[in-house]
Amino acid sequence: MSFLRLTDVTKFYGATRAVSAMNLSVEKGEFVSLLGPSGCGKTTTLQMIAGFEAVSSGRIELAGKDITHAKANTRGLGIVFQTYALFPHMTVADNVSFGLEMRKMPKAERTERVKQALALVHLDRHAGRYPRELSGGQRQRVALARALVIEPPVLLLDEPLSNLDAKLREEMQFELRQIQRKVGTTTVMVTHDQSEAMSISDRVVVMEGGCATQIDHPQRVYEHPSTRFISTFVGKANLLDCRVSGSGAERTCVEVGTLSLDVDDTGFSVDAAALLSVRPEKLQLVAPGQGRIDGEVLERFFLGSQWLYRVATSVGELTVLSPNDGREALAEGSRTGIDWPAHCMRLLPAEEKAVAA
Numbered sequence: 585m586s587f588l589r590l591t592d593v594t595k596f597y598g599a600t601r602a603v604s605a606m607n608l609s610v611e612k613g614e615f616v617s618l619l620g621p622s623g624c625g626k627t628t629t630l631q632m633i634a635g636f637e638a639v640s641s642g643r644i645e646l647a648g649k650d651i652t653h654a655k656a657n658t659r660g661l662g663i664v665f666q667t668y669a670l671f672p673h674m675t676v677a678d679n680v681s682f683g684l685e686m687r688k689m690p691k692a693e694r695t696e697r698v699k700q701a702l703a704l705v706h707l708d709r710h711a712g713r714y715p716r717e718l719s720g721g722q723r724q725r726v727a728l729a730r731a732l733v734i735e736p737p738v739l740l741l742d743e744p745l746s747n748l749d750a751k752l753r754e755e756m757q758f759e760l761r762q763i764q765r766k767v768g769t770t771t772v773m774v775t776h777d778q779s780e781a782m783s784i785s786d787r788v789v790v791m792e793g794g795c796a797t798q799i800d801h802p803q804r805v806y807e808h809p810s811t812r813f814i815s816t817f818v819g820k821a822n823l824l825d826c827r828v829s830g831s832g833a834e835r836t837c838v839e840v841g842t843l844s845l846d847v848d849d850t851g852f853s854v855d856a857a858a859l860l861s862v863r864p865e866k867l868q869l870v871a872p873g874q875g876r877i878d879g880e881v882l883e884r885f886f887l888g889s890q891w892l893y894r895v896a897t898s899v900g901e902l903t904v905l906s907p908n909d910g911r912e913a914l915a916e917g918s919r920t921g922i923d924w925p926a927h928c929m930r931l932l933p934a935e936e937k938a939v940a941a
């Protein structure tokens with residue numbers, strides 16, 4: 585049985601439907617991210633789980649208990665919001681201890697728990713400092729310790745790293761994941777950063793316009809996006825208009841310009857318009873005439889570990905990401921062949937379609 589379960593959870597703000605019939609089951613100890621562009625309903629979903637926003641319809645269960653209408657302070661959840669400021673006049677230890685004091689925990693036990701929580705986030709040596717004497721990453725870790733110290737059944741994180749600079753943010757992503765693994769707290773995190781969601785989570789919930797359009801493991805979301813939007817929001821994709829010419833039990837044949845291609849996806853009817861999606865890093869530059877198609881390099885960009893090429897072909901412009909192996913890159917204006925493995929092609933419906941998870 586899932587630990588946290590949302591069933592048909594819907595939220596209206598007046599006439600605006602912010603979240604639409606959301607269904608989500610989170611297992612105990614799992615780390616799930618709600619990922620999507622601004623305004624897609626991520627924060628509203630988290631706020632409903634926290635109990636800060638009322639649910640318009642649907643049901644939320646925690647450990648088998650209906651908490652849909654339970655008051656926020658009775659849910660006992662750990663919460664770290666982006667703007668969840670620390671108390672500036674309290675030391676690090678007092679900030680972390682606060683939730684335990686509210687729960688009337690005896691002092692000796694409290695001191696021990698605070699010590700453990702601070703050790704967990706590597707801040708035991710800073711227990712006596714004030715928030716202003718800490719770096720952004722350290723303050724974020726205090727907020728995390730403060731949420732974890734109460735040993736909540738579920739930890740809710742709303743863009744917890746968005747105030748940090750890029751490098752620190754990356755470091756904290758790994759640290760957050762390590763801490764979560766060690767403690768084993770069931771965690772739901774909101775983020776609009778796809779690489780953050782992919783690197784930290786066990787599963788990702790991609791949201792569009794209030795709906796969860798795909799719920800899956802990060803690699804599956806990347807390799808098998810269920811909509812055109814997801815294929816470009818999570819990573820980059822070359823999308824080519826195509827027409828279905830054959831539909832079998834295991835694969836589908838499509839025509840893209842003069843190319844006839846067999847794709848592993850199914851469920852498409854003959855003559856339907858579709859979109860063929862291939863990730864830029866799955867395309868390989870080969871000698872002219874040696875690949876699936878030839879083209880001309882329009883532009884190239886040096887990205888350090890990779891070269892990005894824009895190549896004009898008869899089926900449209902393709903973006904190719906090639907590893908920088910130290911050899912001379914292809915010059916702009918040169919002819920090239922482009923090849924890609926059959927299993928790297930994905931077929932998407934031409935029209936946007938929400939896919940229920």
Ligand SMILES: Nc1ncnc2c1ncn2[C@@H]1O[C@H](COP(=O)(O)OP(=O)(O)OP(=O)(O)O)[C@@H](O)[C@H]1O
Nearest residue numbers: 597600602620621622623624625626627628629776
């Ligand atoms: N208190 C509110 N009153 C009215 N509408 C709201 C309120 N809060 C959010 N909304 C609307 O609900 C929709 C979802 O908002 P929400 O904040 O959940 O999105 P989000 O995905 O978290 O976005 P962001 O990444 O920008 O925080 C948006 O259209 C937003 O304008």
